[in-house]
Every structure is written in C-alpha cells, then in structure tokens.
Amino acid sequence: MTFRHIAQIAGSAMSAQTVRLNTIASNLANAQSATGSETDTYKARKPVFAAIAQGAGTSVQVLDVVESTEPLRKSYEPDHPLANDEGMVFYPNVSPVAEMTDMMSASRAFETNVEVMSRLKGMQQSLLKLGEG
Numbered sequence: 001m002t003f004r005h006i007a008q009i010a011g012s013a014m015s016a017q018t019v020r021l022n023t024i025a026s027n028l029a030n031a032q033s034a035t036g037s038e039t040d041t042y043k044a045r046k047p048v049f050a051a052i053a054q055g056a057g058t059s060v061q062v063l064d065v066v067e068s069t070e071p072l073r074k075s076y077e078p079d080h081p082l083a084n085d086e087g088m089v090f091y092p093n094v095s096p097v098a099e100m101t102d103m104m105s106a107s108r109a110f111e112t113n114v115e116v117m118s119r120l121k122g123m124q125q126s127l128l129k130l131g132e133g
C-alpha cells in the first residue's frame with residue numbers, strides 16, 4: 001500500500017466523520033423543536049457509510065443520510081400554542097445523550113485519522129531525509 005492510498009483512506013474517513021458530526025449537530029439543534037403534527041416534526045438523521053474499493057485503494061463514502069425510524073415523542077400539553085386539536089405536541093425522536101455519545105465517537109474517529117495523516121507525513125519526511133544522505 002502506498003502513502004497515497006493511506007492518505008486517501010484517512011482523508012475520506014475524515015470527510016465521512018465530518019458529515020457525521022454535521023448530522024449530529026443538526027439533530028441536537030432540533031432536539032427540542034415542537035410541532036402540532038407528526039408529519040411536520042423533525043426526525044433524527046443518521047449517515048450511512050460504506051467502504052468502497054477503488055483499484056488498489058479503498059475509501060470511506062457516505063452513501064446517504066437517512067431519517068430515524070424511532071417513534072416521535074408525544075406529549076399532552078393542551079395549553080401549548082402548537083398543540084393539535086387533541087392537545088398533543090410532537091417532539092423529535094432525538095436523544096441528546098445518544099447524540100453526544102455519537103459525537104464523542106465521531107470526534108475520536110476524526111482525531112485518529114488526523115494522527116494517521118500526521119504519522120504518514122513524518123514517514124514521508126524521514127524517507128526524504130534518507131535520500132539526502
């Protein structure tokens with residue numbers, strides 16, 4: 001495996017984790033948004049990743065960002081300005097605790113790939129120094 005292939009894998013993984021972090025941020029930003037109908041309620045989103053073989057190398061690709069199938073949170077709040085005719089208010093199916101855990105995992109995965117790129121750079125510099133002597 002060449003340095004270029006290693007950099008391609010780590011770079012694509014960093015891009016995928018960036019999508020994951022942006023999706024998590026969107027979910028957290030909408031976690032408490034209330035609506036009066038199920039159809040208008042924000043649904044948590046999750047990216048779908050795949051390892052794609054390309055010639056001699058591999059990369060991580062985001063195939064899609066899908067909506068969660070978890071049920072929405074319903075709350076009986078007849079005095080809420082967004083309550084429907086039955087007094088129900090709908091909240092997104094976002095769990096802030098699960099999202100924060102996922103965010104920590106994505107951050108660590110990103111940091112790991114940054115470390116791979118850093119070590120790759122160090123190996124390339126060491127290789128160039130061998131050629132100087």
